[in-house]
Amino acid sequence: MNMLDYIDWRGDLTFEQDGFNEVDNLVFSELAYTDMRDIVPEDGSRALTVAQVYGEYKAAGIDQSLMMNDPLPVLEKAAQSPRFKDITVKWYVDKIDTEQHLQFAAVTFIISDKLAYVAFRGTDNTIVGWREDFNISFLSETPGQTEAVAYVNRIAKLTDCKLIVGGHSKGGNFAVYACAFCDKDISEKRVIKIYTNDGPGFMNEVAESENYLSILSKTIKISPDSSPVGLFFLSKAERKVIKSDSKGFMQHNPYKWHVLGAEFESADARTDPFINMTISSWLNTMTDSNKKILVDYIFDSLEASGVTSFNELADNKWNSFNSIFKALTKIDPNDKTDIASSIKKLIASGKDVVISEKQKNAEIKKAEKNKVDNEKQE
Incomplete structure (x- = not known):
């Protein structure tokens, strides 16, 4: 069972009937890959449900099938599911700047009047997006991370909800960084969980900082057993190792992750030979x-x-x-x-x-x- 099967299985229960879980986190992280530039305004002046976003997305004929993770299968399932279809979607931001080496997108899902999920998009297929990934290895703060901090600070002011913050791939890195370096009052009192779904870590300067260490107890790192992406750079968060249908780099695809009920199926940690050969020799x-x-x-x-x-x-x-x-x-x-x-x-x-x-x-x-x-x- 994968996250699409999960929506079929659990989708008839609202969040009031059955609370938030780690697979819901991946669903929202994948929905963040949806191109909502002409659908959900950044200023929050127009709030749409997941079902409405899907309707306008399909009507606009937006094609993202060549993206690293095509969000359409999840969006379509979620839009027809009682669990997700009426959730409010607001404050979508999407920025690409080749001069700043910036690829950044984020969106907020209002689950209830007490809880919201702040989702950061991972790397898309742009060259500038991948460049920023590599910049993480030698910059203490990338432009995308700066944007992520500002986004969490802003959302905390726009809603009184408790916040769950997460993302897939680089989005997971942004989620952790944003919560570590946002306003202290927000990281300590408003943020309740942080998910990094096969997201890379940080250079030593960040990973050893007091800000980063202060949010580790709230941080949940999920990655497949032999995916190298989640092991890039330094992370001190406890890693939940899960099963995938793929191997190596292809395990980074969240559609391949095994779901067992309302959680991911655990696996034994393994180190891919690619990591020993390339990551250790290059980055370290x-x-x-x-x-x-x-x-x-x-x-x-x-x-x-x-x-x-x-x-x-x-x-x-x-x-x-x-x-x-x-x-x-x-x-x-x-x-x-x-x-x-x-x-x-x-x-x-x-x-x-x-x-x-x-x-x-x-x-x-x-x-x-x-x-x-x-x-x-x-």
């Missing part, structure tokens, strides 16, 4: 300065090639990788010695991700074609 042995050099060279070259998303990278992978290689030849000789081996490993890993995404997109197109063919036969 490189200085912050060298991390910045490497990230800047790779992403500057990608942006210079005209690629703006990983979909475009997959379609033009050889031209894009040629741009990267050309840029890398310009690295200062003094830097090359320290990062040469890391470059090779990162490029190899990046290539695997591109191939996986191509396969995923091919499967989506094949499924759509089969659906059309079956409808014609009927």
